[in-house]
Amino acid sequence: MRWQRTLEKSVEIRGAGLHSGREVTLILHPAPENHGIVFHRSDLGSVYIPAHVRFVSAERSTLSTVLFDGQATVQTIEHLLSALNGLYLDNLVAEIDGAELPILDGSSRNLVSAISEAGIAEQKKVQKFYRVVRSEEFVSGNKYLSVEPSDRFEVDYEIDFGPDLVQRYHFTLSEASYESEISRAKTFCFESDIHKMRAMGLARGGSLANALVMGRNSLLNPDQQTYADEFVRHKILDFLGDSRLLDRPVVGRFVVRRGGHAFHTECLRSLWEKGSLALSVPKPLSTSADQAQVSGKNLLPLGQ
Ligand SMILES: [Zn+2]
Numbered sequence: 001m002r003w004q005r006t007l008e009k010s011v012e013i014r015g016a017g018l019h020s021g022r023e024v025t026l027i028l029h030p031a032p033e034n035h036g037i038v039f040h041r042s043d044l045g046s047v048y049i050p051a052h053v054r055f056v057s058a059e060r061s062t063l064s065t066v067l068f069d070g071q072a073t074v075q076t077i078e079h080l081l082s083a084l085n086g087l088y089l090d091n092l093v094a095e096i097d098g099a100e101l102p103i104l105d106g107s108s109r110n111l112v113s114a115i116s117e118a119g120i121a122e123q124k125k126v127q128k129f130y131r132v133v134r135s136e137e138f139v140s141g142n143k144y145l146s147v148e149p150s151d152r153f154e155v156d157y158e159i160d161f162g163p164d165l166v167q168r169y170h171f172t173l174s175e176a177s178y179e180s181e182i183s184r185a186k187t188f189c190f191e192s193d194i195h196k197m198r199a200m201g202l203a204r205g206g207s208l209a210n211a212l213v214m215g216r217n218s219l220l221n222p223d224q225q226t227y228a229d230e231f232v233r234h235k236i237l238d239f240l241g242d243s244r245l246l247d248r249p250v251v252g253r254f255v256v257r258r259g260g261h262a263f264h265t266e267c268l269r270s271l272w273e274k275g276s277l278a279l280s281v282p283k284p285l286s287t288s289a290d291q292a293q294v295s296g297k298n299l300l301p302l303g304q
Contacts, residue, residue, distance in 0.1 A: 006030040006091040008119030015102025021204030024098035031091040033125040040095040053245040075100040078241030083111040085244040086178030106186035106210040130277035132252030150253035167232035185233035188212040
């Protein structure tokens, strides 16, 4: 069990969007209990879009995750949501004066620092989770995702870009593990794709300072690399962000192969819509009452 958490005070972050190249100001504000995570497009007045999978625009979410509420979009939300998931932040307004969040150094390290600088405040209500109650498998082309019940958030992720670039990493979420194992993993791309992305109007804010760029055989900017297996760690960073697109955190054991934003969010949406998630207040697995909860007896059906 844990209490809901928000920021102690507001904190401001400036930077350019990875795809738009546009300079924006992002201000993270504290929010009351049960508020959840909501984006505010302050450049459009009072446009508020909850960080929820029902607002994900599947057709726009190819190289980043995009929310669309019918009138406005918020793009590249996954690194902020990843930091919020990793640091157990539940209630917050993310105010932004443009359509795309800043890419910063391509990881979530600066967001983690900004949140630490603002401080984290415990609130007066218990945070409920979504617990995966049924094992599920999803396949789309060569992409694969499975999930089974667990009392923690765990993910076993594999990327496969050919025989010389297969990476695999197993991650179990805890506040300390997020910061040390995941938060510094930068986004990446292939030099051969840059021209194509630019032609599509994407990656205008990309540079050798905010993305690892893979050339024909090696990285063009190895000085920017933190981890030897940084690509797969960044995919986990993204997955943590995408899986925070419900109104509360999820616990379960995930296996993902060759995932991407559209696939992650499609699977999450399906779990949510099919009732494979149930509200739960996790407790230590030490008493018989807790064991009963794991077997599903204390679970509330979705929507109650
Ligand atoms: Zn990313």
